[in-house]
Amino acid sequence: EPEVTQTPSHQVTQMGQEVILRCVPISNHLYFYWYRQILGQKVEFLVSFYNNEISEKSEIFDDQFSVERPDGSNFTLKIRSTKLEDSAMYFCARQGIAGANVLTFGAGSRLTVL
Amino acid sequence: QQPVQSPQAVILREGEDAVINCSSSKALYSVHWYRQKHGEAPVFLMILLKGGEQKGHEKISASFNEKKQQSSLYLTASQLSYSGTYFCGTEINDYKLSFGAGTTVTVRA
Secondary structure: OOOEEEEOOEEEEOOOOOEEEEEEEOOOOOEEEEEEEOOOOOEEEEEEEEOOEEEEEOOOOOOOEEEEOOOOOOEEEEEOOOOHHHOEEEEEEEEOOOOOOOEEEOOOEEEEEO | OOOEEEOOEEEEEOOOOEEEEEEOOOOOOEEEEEEEOOOOOOEEEEEEEOOOOEEEEOOEEEEEEOOOOEEEEEEOOOOHHHOEEEEEEEEEEOOEEEEOOOEEEEEEO
């Protein structure tokens, strides 16, 4: 059973459309992360989220991105107006071992912007 | 802030050894190693904390030289299952893990 479930597994959208990617951690954790991986490239940090607030964000995480934990369970990444270069695999991750930043990744959501 | 990995790619025959290096220009709190199989999410292998320790996972081990801000991952007697892309992740604070560009390892029979 996966510890972090992401939906959708694949989404195709038109440029300019809004996209919401969802992440459901099984256990009750406080630390969550979103990472992005453009095909064939490295895994890039987007944002970390602790206790329902953004802890840190990268330069990639500009005004078109937002994160929320609307119901205390689901953890969402919203991209307001998608661009072609947003096409990537988006991974949600939760912190594992207490006191160490070990990440458990979800299977990822592949976003294709046309 | 992103660590630098080398080499970019390595091809091995089963049973051969390889070393992957990871270095940072910043003082590090810890170094992580993850492996990603094609089409899958990265999977945690091991974490090395400050103190120059060495850890192992099956025949995969790693070292962390805190003074040089460097870590090396050692693949010993490689198996076909070791194929994948290996990422080192460096932790500078509690809220962010930055990954290197990855090293693609191909193990052939």
